[in-house]
Amino acid sequence: MKLHELTIYQARSLLQSREISAQELTAAVIDRILEVDNDIKAYLTLTPELALEQARQADARRAAGEDDPLLGIPLAIKDIICTEGIPTTCGSKILEDFIPPYSATVVEKLRAAGAVILGKTNTDEFAMGSSTENSAYFTTHNPWDLTRVPGGSSGGSAAATAADECLGALGSDTGGSVRQPAALCGVVGIKPTYGRVSRYGLVAFASSLDQIGTFGKDVTDCALLLSVIAGYDPRDSTSVDEPVPDYLSALVPDVRGMRLGVPQEYFIEGIQPEVEAAVRAAIDLLAEMGAEIVDISLPHTGYALPVYYLLAPAEASANLARYDGIKYGFSFPDAADVWDAYRKTRQYGFGAEVKRRIMLGTYALSAGYYDAYYLKAQQVRTLIKQDFDRAFALCDVVLCPTSPTTAFKIGEKVDDPLQMYLSDVFTLSASLAGLPGLSLPCGFDAQGLPIGLQIIGRAFDEATVFRVAYTYEQVTDWHTRKPPL
Amino acid sequence: MKLTREEVEHIAELAKIGLTEEEKALFQEQLSAILEYAEMLQRVDTSAIPPTATVLPLRNVMRPDEPHPSLPREDVLANAPQSEDGCFRVKVILES
């Protein structure tokens, strides 16, 4: 087996038994990146020297008897998560030269656990998008079909994981930005419960929705990574001081007696028939393994899209107001006065989708429209959350497709924002309700493109989500298939 | 909900985003389409529904009043497009 194809869990036992070194593993993954990333373009910034140095340190630590959970494991970080001394661009021109003097809490936790950081992965600008086509730098290509998008916004991390350009990765998910690219790239990705992982150092898009998630080649890796980064952080007042269970010990291949809710609203017109078939087959399989299938209803699902596309842009319009060319980042050089500088810096520093959402959010909050748009959306958000509260009285997890379609062609939806937004239609509800959602491979369409099954759990009950996913994974081999690179 | 050109310009000014004439036309059309789509929310009766600003049950998250070291000034100004005498430098501020 090639070293770059290892899962984290496999690599860990080889490192523990000293069959391989962190330096060998890291060098192999860097070679893999150099081999395929010209085609895939998953990385915005590569830090190979730093990675090898960190690998050397990991080997030294292991020689000294240390055995931290990620000691010597090479990982990728979405470029919207701050890394001290390493450029953090958010896929935007406006932060092209920004080098943060601090690291995100999750990065500190990964480093403390011994992880090796390979570089920063591509993202839609400020995580606003579903395809990475909104990156100001380039579009990442789907490893399963280079003419297609990897999904987004964490498309770089998903593609890198799928193409063995890292052993696992961090992404961020505001309305589906971990789950949807995980589905489109055929890897496992989880968006944890809002408040489970510290957002400190995650560049804000929509603060009440943003959450950092993990990508793995299988459920075990995804759970392992989450167990390292989860937990309360005094620097993030919205992180919750709840004990983090050992997610690995939740990986029990048994769903007997569990109640799996299937919401009728997620099997609608417009869904790709192969996606529906694969998801239904997965549900049937779990039923065969002893789970009870419960028909549930999430009646306000259809409103999630407009709610999301009012609330997230509203918060974004404030979060992105700080990019003014004064303290950091791009600054338009030849402005007449400070106001002209603001307008032109933001005109040329931001891409079309970011400007569109800032405008939309500004409008939703502006005098005379606040009640009709922002407040109304918040009220409907309450109803969406209540839908889940009622559903979870009847079931333990909710099963549904992650995305209505498999990966679409690059350029296919760029001119129609609303069509692009519709590719998130199945992931938005869990985001608005703050619930954990995981996507794992459950099949392929006729063109060989992966299909994702979404498992949504109760708040702070990632363990049950992992358990269902793990059980399914044990009797299927979708996750072991490799893209034809 | 159809936005007028003037509304697009007003929003752009609030958001401090310069727009070309083409962008104004494009945004006018695209934002109108999105807002039209969002009109479906008006069908939902929310008269008795409280808004959700955050899903968290958290309250009173505070820290003790203890000072910590600040950032060295070279780090503060390291990313500044323009600085002078330890300050960030900006263009002249004419009252708008």
Added chain:
Amino acid sequence: MDSRKPTGDYEVIIGMEVHAQLDTKSKMFCGCRADVFGAEPNTLVCPVCLGMPGVLPVINRRAVECTIMTGLALNCSIAEFSRFARKNYNYPDLVKGYQISQYELPLCHNGWLEIEADDTTKRVRIERVHLEEDTGKLFHMGTYSLVDYNRSGVPLMEIVSEPDMRSAAEAYAYLTKLRQILRYLGVSSGDMEKGAMRCEVNVSLRPAGTETLGTKVEIKNLNSFRSVKMALEYEIQRQAEILDKGGTVEQVTMGWDEERQRTVVQRSKEFAHDYRYFPEPDLPPLEISREWVAEIRAQLPELPDAKCDRFVAQYGLSVYDATVLSAEREVADYFENCVALYPQAKTVANWISGEIFRRMNEAGLSITEIKVTPQGLAGLLNLVEKGAINLNTARRVFIEMLESGRSAEAIVAEQGLAQMSDIETLERIVDEVLAANPDQVQQYLAGKETVARWLVGQVMKATQGKANPQLVNKSLSEKLQALQRLREDKKSATHL
């Protein structure tokens, strides 16, 4: 406009917004030090108060408590549920493009403050007290500006009054009283010159007896108590003159031009802000339990009005003295600490408002900075009381104490200033003085009784001021009366 004419035909309506920096150790949402005045630019900042990408605010508990305490002192209702909101606008001194402030759910609301002005007492209603973060500071360099973000994130309390003030004097009294309370609570220095307290007033006029509100003019950039008063007087006059001529006042924002002593238009009404407030998603709301409020209430110090009343009742001070001594908490504490050791309150009051205040004014010191402690002053006064030194010596010793900080006892002992109360010695000196000044004695005997005081002075001089003046007086008058009797006896013998 120079001739100030009364504006009795109009009723003046004034409301005030006061921003006070809180004297916390750290900033509102990060750990940077909050006492930024005078620091080198951009040395007290961190990623949080610089608004760098990805960072998050965390609420300073002490700042919340200071605000609640202020609300209690201003007789406000304390919210059971409160939260922060983002106030969106762009300005180069605002790092995030929004200010974390409060909007629909402030910490405190519906209070009042009692003021004395124009010989009456009245209540000014307080609409709200809320908490927010300060902005950075701009230096205008002509063709460009420089920004120092040290002040960014310093906790700022906003206190908004109802439009209840009816004259510049009332506005001045309100501001003075408000600052007094903030200082009493120890929540803010209230130092306007250092920008620790800032004030915006809005003023309108309406014909006396009518209820319709006139057009409101807002005045900003008021950097001292004096400028608040001057700006209001100027603006009231300006508006009155416009109305007198049948004109209409424009709704504008004015600034106070200190040099030219006039208000100048800063912004016309066409420029309306749209702050797009919405709940701050990075900060969970505050649920303020009544137990927490009770804890903070228990920490409330006695406020100036209550203290003043108590000083009158407990120490028998005049209202005037009590007002003077209770104006500042440190002075009042000084007074009471001293009275605890030397119970003659009136004497202590006189020394504080005389000698101590003179020294504070001359040296520009606060009462806690001068070298004579309340214990020291009590020690000095006790020496006088015991008759160990006289009042003149006490004044000399006091000056010595101010310089050296030593105790009165030590100074008196070292310099041999103890009062001469030994009768025999004193009588001998009195005899010597009488013998040395026969002319003055004769004048006294001839009926010029004021000479007695001159003779006392001679005795004091002979003793370097140490003689006990009561004893000198007594001895001298006894001896002079004896001489008088002797002289009268001689006279009658001659006649016989």
